Amino acid sequence: MFSVQRFYRDRRTISLKPEKLTPTASWLLRSCYCHSGRDVVLQPGGQKTPNNQVTKRHKKVRPPCQPVLDHFDQQYSQELGDLWTSARSVLLDSNTWQYGVMLNRFTAVTGVTQLLQSQGFSRFLPQKDVSQLLCDVRSSVSSSTYQAAKDYLSSPHCNSKCPPVDSCPQPGCTTRSPIQELDSEPLLTLPRPKLQCYIHPYPVRFPSQAHRPGQLKQYYLLNAASLLPVLALQVRDGEKVLDLCSAPGGKALAIMQYATPALLCCNEPDPHRRDWLAKTLESFLPHSLNSRVIVSSQDGRCFGISEAMTYDKVLVDAPCSNDRSWLYTSNSQQGEQRLKERAKLPVLQAQLLRSALSAVRPGGVVVYSTCTLSSSENYAVVETVLNDFPEAEPEDLWEEIAIPLSKYFTFSPAHPGHGQTPLKPSLQPQDSSVSSNHHRPGILVVPQPGKTWGPMFLSRIRRRK
Structure with missing residues (x-):
């Protein structure tokens, strides 16, 4: 009989030696991949198109897995109301999906920036x-x-445009700018403006970069909504940060673009995913950061005990029922099996969130995120843990993230469940729907035509001092 413990072991297990995955374990591992570089549709062989042009080349749309689609229709029409109809059309047409290009501040990107701008890309995080x-x-x-x-x-x-904190003048130069002097001030x-991500209003494809030994990649391709948990985390230079479920590494890279923490622990217990994570970090981060960025293999549920009250910030990008990939499960039998296991995910997710809240210091922050629309894996998990963890207090992200970024993302403003129809996502400050969402336990990005980012749920929780 399948248990939560075995489910966690198959997907995120500590192993001293690689072992051949069973068919069940293989699809479970694939199913928890959130949208990052590997999900992007690129040119054959990862080669650039002539004259470095981005393309609108359409690929053949795969048919959805009918049992999964039927389940989504039943669940999300109730939870999302009218938003589900348009979200459904986006998820079923991969040719409409948009992709972001996150630049790597640790290598020269001037040429890439110029190319992106010439092709109609623009920054969605203004300096x-x-x-x-x-x-x-x-x-x-x-x-x-x-x-x-x-x-x-x-x-x-x-x-x-201020220089990066780890930028260095010519060898032997000891002059400190006023910006560097600021860093010597306490607290x-x-x-x-380090984190730079470019997006395009249309679903064009930017060419990938092949791995080059000894050279850092200039950019990382991703679903731009996956940057929102990193923005919510608000990492500051010199902090100790834990990325509890780190593979494949996109959010860890975003953290290092956003700030320069004293320590970033990237945890991934599964050996295969951990290898992927390590290669991603190696491709984007210089060797000088090896002492700051480490890869761990612990069971994420154990950090609350083994490293209690150690970290300033913790990101829990939890394994979830990835809506985009699950819709295209290869056959009905596998789809039905996934749906059976879906019900067990909230238990694991709550365990990971509790562990994170125990691992963060009093006054520290935990951000919980998933790439599913499912309220049982999002709001319900957060609310369950808040009820069991009196030291935890949710923080409002509506005015901080949803309103300022409503130009780029569609946020679901109504509480899911209970058969109610969400309000139209009008995010102007004077709108009545804004005030009704204060003190919510999280925000949800819903893919919509023209704004096909997501799904992405995020919640920020502070541990009281």
């Missing part, structure tokens, strides 16, 4: 302007340091 940077630090630094930073940021040499992290 902060000078006034915002100064506003962010004014209350945290001395008047002399603030004035020095103001002069530096206003100078033509800065152009509103201060200056927000810098």
Whole structure:
């Protein structure tokens, strides 16, 4: 009889030696892959198209797995109401799917940036302007340091673009800019525009880059919605961070683009997925970060005991019923088997979230995320753990993320379940639907025509001091 323990062992197990996967274990491993570089449809062999042009080449759309589609129709029409009809049309037509291009700040990307812009790509995370940077630090630094930073940021040499914290001048140079001086101030992290992701309004494909030994890749292809949990995590330079379910590594890379933590522990117990994770990190991060970024193989449910109150931030990108991939299960029998196992996932997800909340220090933050629309794996998991963990307190992401990014993503504003029809996703600050969503345990990105990002659920929880 299949148990939750065996399910977890098959998908995310600690193993001292690789072993041949059974057919069941193989599809279980594939099913938990969230949208990242490997899901992107690229040119044959990963080669660039003539003249480095992106393409709109359509591929043959695979037929959906009927038992899975029937189950989704029944569940999501109730949970999402009218949003499901349009989300369904997006999920069933992969030729409409959009993809993001996250640049790698650890290597030269000027040529890539110019190419992206020439092909109609644009940044969906705008850089902060000078006034915002100064506003962010004014209350945290001395008047002399603030004035020095103001002069530096206003100078033509800065152009509103601060150097990365780990950037280094010419060898032997010991001059420190006012921005570097800011870092010496206690309890201060200056927000810098490091994380850069480009998106296109149409479902074009940007060519992939082959692995080149000794050279870092310039960009990572991903579903742009997968960056939202990283934005919600708000990692600061010098913090200790745990990525509890790290493979294939896209969110770990995004964390390193966003900030320079003192430690990033990337945990992945399954040996095959861990190899994939290690290769991803090797392809994008320089050797100088080897002491900061480590790969762990623990059972994620054990961190709460083995490393209690150790980390400042913890990301739980939990294994889930990936809606995009499950819709295209190869046959009906396999689809029905997946649906049977789906009901057991919330137990595992809640265990991982509890472990994360125990592993984070008092005052620290945990972000829980999935790439499914299912309320039983999203809101229900968070609410269950909150009821059992009195030290945990959910934080509002509606005004922080949903409203500012409503231009790019469609967020479901109504609480799922109970047979209610969600409100139309109008996200203007004066809209009544905004106030009704304050203090929600999370937000959900629903794929829609023209905004095909997601599914992506995220919830931020702070452990009280």
